[in-house]
Amino acid sequence: MDSVPEVPAGTVPEAPAGGAFASPAAARAAFRAGLVRPTSGLCPGYTQVNLLAVPQEYAFDFLLFAQRNPKPMPIIxxxxxxQTSSELLAGGDIRTDVPSYRVYRDGELADTCSEATELWREDMVAFLIGCSFTFESALLAAGIEIAHISQGVNVPMYRTSIPTVPAGIFSGPLVVSMRPLPASQVAEAVRITSRYPAVHGAPVHIGNPDEIGISDLASPDYGDAVEIPEGHIPVFWACGVTPQAALLAARPSLAIAHAPGQMLITDAADSRFQVP
Amino acid sequence: MDSVPEVPAGTVPEAPAGGAFASPAAARAAFRAGLVRPTSGLCPGYTQVNLLAVPQEYAFDFLLFAQRNPKPMPIIxxxxxxQTSSELLAGGDIRTDVPSYRVYRDGELADTCSEATELWREDMVAFLIGCSFTFESALLAAGIEIAHISQGVNVPMYRTSIPTVPAGIFSGPLVVSMRPLPASQVAEAVRITSRYPAVHGAPVHIGNPDEIGISDLASPDYGDAVEIPEGHIPVFWACGVTPQAALLAARPSLAIAHAPGQMLITDAADSRFQVP
Known part of the structure; x- marks a missing residue:
């Protein structure tokens, strides 16, 4: 698990430096030109996604892993x-339009780079996976405070005792993110995130962390610990680190991912992924 | 398109001969032992699925085609x-437990057989795809009459001018099934079928067939025409013939499918696929 990088602290709750971008395309153009920065808060209302790219030989198993585990691995x-572009990044290029990339060889971090064009083999298949930024925006809009944002750190993430459904060479534990909420807001948070099945959806667990194999909330496996105010209940959502951990554990010859907190900003409106 | 078989008339609305099976497992055991018959009406409450199996080399493209076209190709x-069994057919065998199989070579029907064990290559990947039997049960339970069942024929199906989203070697038009309903029941039918996204979900079109490229309701491309009573509106649902037609049009070296109307009966309860 050491090979799955922790998200660096303090990268999330930051306003756009020098003002907002006019559009996702403008943000992607800036990243293409060399800008490297966290994407949290950029282009509000547009969907940001995780990137995981692998050679074709792994693609069927990985897509099947997603099909069997849609909560941690929602495919956008x-x-x-x-294919290096799509309607999700019109006029863009998946090899250059993420702020920076991490390159893994045999499951180990081998390199970090601001563009991946030269590394991008002809047979690379790129998976764009929903990210909790989408539902966090909806929670904030409903007046629900999110602890790690208020506290200026990254969301705490934990490996659980809940297994994923294996597919081919991929398997491993479900990884969850945790947001503590006052009891009075838990139901509303469930209601809101249930409306976004394409970005992890409803919580997978509410309350006692022991029941899902988490022994110490103060020691997350990824990200940062957050203070849990008196009377708040830990609420756990399936997390996109799950497929990344499963992917790297299978030690593929090559994998290319976004750098933590530096997502691909797509042209898709967050509202597109809302269900009634 | 000629290579996609029509469902034989009169096979749908039939009660179990000699009484009902005690369970899906009992039905599968009977088919394994050689029974060949349509499965409509058998094991009420349990989900019946389409079978489409292809060699591994086509599997990624086909799964991606499903991911991009979930309404016509809902993956169960x-x-x-x-793998020849799964929790969907506990103790069963996908190579023997369908009443009869159709074998296609280079996209053409090559054989029909009551078991496929000898033909089943080690690298075959089997896709189990949701079927409208599930939502038809829900419609009937709500007192909505279904014309093709009342008239004792197969559901009429039509190629449309709506394209699917291509994936790799797979593409082609959306194929729809049509059920005429009185205007007073259209909204209720939409509401009910919307709750079953895993088995085609809500209608894709209501009313004027010209708008989706259907010139003559009396001449379906597959299945049988039904009489449309005065004042009834044609309602169109995405149909599982869509992936079968796309698959055969790509002319894979081998494909194995259920024979029309003779589905795999799974252990999954229909209610499992209902959403709020």
Whole structure:
């Protein structure tokens, strides 16, 4: 698990430096030109996604892993081998439009780079996976405070005792993110996030962390611990680190991912992923 | 398109001969032992699915085609290469437990057989795809009459001018099934079928068939025409013939499917696929 990087602290709750971008396309153009920065808070209302790209030989198993585990691995789009753009990033290029990339060889971090064009093999298949930024925006809009944002750290994430459904070479534990909420807001948070099944959806667990194999909330496996105010209940959502951990544990010859907190900003409106 | 078989007339609305089976497992055992018959009406409350199996080399493209076209191709389960059973057919065998199979070579019907064990290559991947039997049960339970069942024929199906989203070698038009309903029941039918996204979900079109490229309701491309009573509105649902037609049009070296109307009966309760 050491090979799954922790998200660096303090990268999330930051306002756009020098003002907002006019559009997702403008943000992608800036990243393409070399800008490297966290994407949290950029282009509000537009969907940001995780990138995980693998050679074709792993693609069926990985897509099947997603099909069997839609809560931690909601597929927003797939770029087939040879495809470097799509309607989700019109005029863009998946190899350059993420602020920075992490390159893994045999499951180990091998490199970090601001563009991946030279590394991008002809047979790379890119998976774009929903991210909790979408539902966090909806929670904030409903007046629900999110502890890690208020506290200026990254969301705490934990490996659980809940297994994913294996597919081919991929398996491993469900990883969850945790947001403590006052009891009075838990039901509303469930209601709101249930409306976003394409970005992890409803919580997978509410309350006692022991029941899902988490022994100490103060020691997350990824991200940062948050203070849990008196009377707040820990609420757990399926997390996109789950497929990344499963992918790296399978030690593929090559995998390319977004750097933590530096997501691909798509042209899709968050509202597109809302269900009634 | 000629290579996609029409469902034989008169096979749908039939009661179990000699009484009902005690369970899906009992029905599968009977089919394994050689019984060949339509499955409509058998094991009420349990989900029946389409079977489409292809060699591994086509599996990624086909799964991606499903991911991009969930309404016509809702995936209920996938049996990986080498896997011949799953929790959907506990104790069963996908190669023997369908009443009869159709075998396609290079996209053309090559054979029909009551078991496929000898043809089943080690690298076959089997896709189990949701079927409208599930939502038809829910419509009937709500007192909505279904014309093709009342008239003792198969559901009429039509190629449309609506394209699917291509994936790899797979593409083609959306195929729809049509059920005429009195205007007073259209909203209720939409509400009910919307609750079953895993088995085609809400209608894709209501009313004027011209708008989706259907010139003559009396001449379906597959299945049988039904009489449309005065004042009834044609309601169109995405149909599982869509992936079968796309698959065969791509002319895979081998494909194995259920024979029309003779589905795999799974252990999954229909209610499992109902959403709020």
């Amino acid at each position: 789009g797939v770029l087939e081998a040879g | 389960g996938v049996l990986e290469a080498g």
